Amino acid sequence: MENIYLIFIVLLAALLGFELIRKVPATLHTPLMSGSNAISGITLVGALVASGGDHNWLTTILGTAAVALASINVVGGYLVTDRMLGMFKKKQNK
Amino acid sequence: MSSIELIINLAYVVAAALFIIGLKLLSHPSSARKGNLVSAIGMFVAVVVTLLDKQIIDFHWILLGFVIGAAYGAWKAKKVEMTQMPEMVSLFNGFGGLASLLLGWATITGMHLVSFATTSEFVFLTVFLTILIGGITFSGSVIAWGKLSGKMNAKAVIFAGLRELSIAHLLGFVAIGYLFVTQPDNLVWLYASIALALSFGIWATISIGGADMPVVIALLNSYSGIAACAAGLAVNNTILIVTGLLVGASGLILTNIMCKAMNRSLMNVLLSGFAKPVEMGEVIEGEVKILSAQDAFYVLEAAQSVLVVPGYGMAVAQAQHAVRELQSLLEENNCTVEYAIHPVAGRMPGHMNVLLAEADVPYDLLYEMDDVNPRMENYDVVIVIGANDVVNPAAKEMKGSPIYGMPVIEVYRAKSVFVLKRSAAAGFAGVDNPLFFKDNTRMVLGDAKDTINSIIREFGDD
Numbered sequence: 001m002e003n004i005y006l007i008f009i010v011l012l013a014a015l016l017g018f019e020l021i022r023k024v025p026a027t028l029h030t031p032l033m034s035g036s037n038a039i040s041g042i043t044l045v046g047a048l049v050a051s052g053g054d055h056n057w058l059t060t061i062l063g064t065a066a067v068a069l070a071s072i073n074v075v076g077g078y079l080v081t082d083r084m085l086g087m088f089k090k091k092q093n094k
Numbered sequence: 095m096s097s098i099e100l101i102i103n104l105a106y107v108v109a110a111a112l113f114i115i116g117l118k119l120l121s122h123p124s125s126a127r128k129g130n131l132v133s134a135i136g137m138f139v140a141v142v143v144t145l146l147d148k149q150i151i152d153f154h155w156i157l158l159g160f161v162i163g164a165a166y167g168a169w170k171a172k173k174v175e176m177t178q179m180p181e182m183v184s185l186f187n188g189f190g191g192l193a194s195l196l197l198g199w200a201t202i203t204g205m206h207l208v209s210f211a212t213t214s215e216f217v218f219l220t221v222f223l224t225i226l227i228g229g230i231t232f233s234g235s236v237i238a239w240g241k242l243s244g245k246m247n248a249k250a251v252i253f254a255g256l257r258e259l260s261i262a263h264l265l266g267f268v269a270i271g272y273l274f275v276t277q278p279d280n281l282v283w284l285y286a287s288i289a290l291a292l293s294f295g296i297w298a299t300i301s302i303g304g305a306d307m308p309v310v311i312a313l314l315n316s317y318s319g320i321a322a323c324a325a326g327l328a329v330n331n332t333i334l335i336v337t338g339l340l341v342g343a344s345g346l347i348l349t350n351i352m353c354k355a356m357n358r359s360l361m362n363v364l365l366s367g368f369a370k371p372v373e374m375g376e377v378i379e380g381e382v383k384i385l386s387a388q389d390a391f392y393v394l395e396a397a398q399s400v401l402v403v404p405g406y407g408m409a410v411a412q413a414q415h416a417v418r419e420l421q422s423l424l425e426e427n428n429c430t431v432e433y434a435i436h437p438v439a440g441r442m443p444g445h446m447n448v449l450l451a452e453a454d455v456p457y458d459l460l461y462e463m464d465d466v467n468p469r470m471e472n473y474d475v476v477i478v479i480g481a482n483d484v485v486n487p488a489a490k491e492m493k494g495s496p497i498y499g500m501p502v503i504e505v506y507r508a509k510s511v512f513v514l515k516r517s518a519a520a521g522f523a524g525v526d527n528p529l530f531f532k533d534n535t536r537m538v539l540g541d542a543k544d545t546i547n548s549i550i551r552e553f554g555d556d
Contacts, residue, residue: 013340014339018343078130
């Protein structure tokens, strides 16, 4: 039953994703990609438990490496997206 | 469910809602920056609340990993040039894939001997998928990064037996996958899965040429999200599933847009290395008419409306700031300047838009292909900067052309066309461009930035 429930979430999230992203204009596709780099850093949440849990040393090392990699995506992704979006300006009416 | 678990899961709902609102705000340039901030707050909530998890007993390693990752990420985000965005996104796709792979691996190593018997096969299947997709994303992204940054030859690497090699990989996935799921405590299958996934990512990407990179980056972007989703299924974490899929959907939509813009199916792009090169049915012959920068200036000075069509060559020549300066001079001269951007111009979706935004070109002057094509006849001059295939009339006129059927910006219908090009050789795809021989086309040869700067100087002398 648990698995059916997870597949249900998968289905709804995928549909929602398609609906949302379709509305992003072509001009913002690069920030969208760097922004989704940042969001895919959500793996960090899973890695935290692997890194900080009561595990053997191999698991701790793998988990910590995953924390580091996911943090690169989260921090780097959001910062570079913000930097880029700050450049988009509307024409000023003289 | 304990009260801490309840708090964590409620916070995940809030985080997911913030991600969704963030993406919704991304639907317009004026609200996009706020959207990015909302999304970042969502991430912050998800991470902080996860630290409450009672399984976490030691914060030293977490802190170490986070500090290293955050420092590198912040440094990279600050110093990256806008022209290098395709490489950076590609590299980050790879990091995302590798993080998921390691998480999947850690899930197996973290299990006690007894839990191998009690854990359902569904979990092992999702771990396998995490490792598979994560591994392909990682090695594929590293190859894409190498090609985009010029560390590797960007040309498609093709050799005999590539097709057999790929089929062997696919059969291997099924076999190793079955062995891994049925004997998860035998680590040999785990390592075999990792090796096979990494190997497949390399071969699948190495056979794709530089001009098809927008599709590859978008697809790998999608994979990095799907890998996170698979990891979420493996560790039973809903926020990973939901957000991973948002990213997966985003990448797939972009992939689809890129493919449509090239009039090719995804399979055709991914397998292009396997096809024989298309023989040109017709030989294009004609005389190229050369124009000096000075003569180009005289025409531009008299023009009322100008359309600029940038391509990857503009990024290579770093000409976007010069283009912007020329725009101001033309506008002072009572000429309207607009930009037309083809979906696959550059090396990633939206790359040209970011470069022009960096050079202070207002985003409301940037038009999509379908907006400018109906009114192409109205433009006095079209300036093509470092673009070739996306303005190639062969896509419309020549049935034998490899790009026949691809939607292009129909610049040849404008009153006159200036093509800024380094030399009069064929462009990236090796397709001869009949545009160069049209009566209304003039070639301005030389480095695009130097050419525009010469025209700007002429305005100054005037």
